Amino acid sequence: MKALGFDAAFDYHDGPVRDQLRAAAPDGIDVYFDNVGGEHLEAAIGAMRLHGRAAVCGMIAQYNATEPPAAPRNLALLIGKRLTLRGFLVGDHGHLRDEFVREVAGWLRDGRLAYxxxxxxxxxxxxxxxxxxxxxxxxxxxxxxx
Ligand SMILES: NC(=O)c1ccc[n+]([C@@H]2O[C@H](COP(=O)([O-])OP(=O)(O)OC[C@H]3O[C@@H](n4cnc5c(N)ncnc54)[C@H](OP(=O)(O)O)[C@@H]3O)[C@@H](O)[C@H]2O)c1
Known part of the structure; x- marks a missing residue:
């Protein structure tokens, strides 16, 4: 985790995401990039602070589901917390590719981004x-x- 530069990380196999997220970010979160859906999205909505935002990119947790899953059970929290959930498709951002390569290559070179x-x-x-x-x-x- 330190090698990748994260302040905190957890493995969803180790226990409920909601509990692990609360331990990692006890003051809540402002931004969430969703690649998973399901329990992860629900935990993120629960942890979000006022005016929190999520880019919803993937829902891998439900791709094999034979029945459409229920929506996150806590969607009503969007109202009081004034949250924004917005779909994200990489194809919409092709015009930023050159800028992305320039910027990220620099971050990789100077060690700010590790992979x-x-x-x-x-x-x-x-x-x-x-x-x-x-x-x-x-x-x-x-x-x-x-
Ligand atoms: N919107 C777009 O433009 C766009 C473009 C490309 C990809 N995507 C989406 O982005 C996401 C990531 O893609 P990727 O290419 O990085 O995939 P990937 O390399 O196959 O990685 C998938 C990750 O999801 C985890 N995972 C699988 N099932 C899970 C579950 N039920 N709950 C929690 N985690 C689970 C896997 O961990 P374990 O092996 O430990 O389960 C793995 O770390 C996918 O949802 C994909 O559909 C979106």
């Missing part, structure tokens, strides 16, 4: 790498080097 990759050598190890990906054995993108 990691998990590299497995050899096409013969691709099935094991794929299974490892599904088991969460990778940090960052799982790559197979040919």
């Amino acid at each position: 990691d990759e998990t590299v497995v050598d050899g096409i013969e190890n691709a099935p094991a790498a794929f299974l490892g990906l599904l088991r969460g054995e990778n940090l960052g993108k799982m790559l197979v080097r040919l």
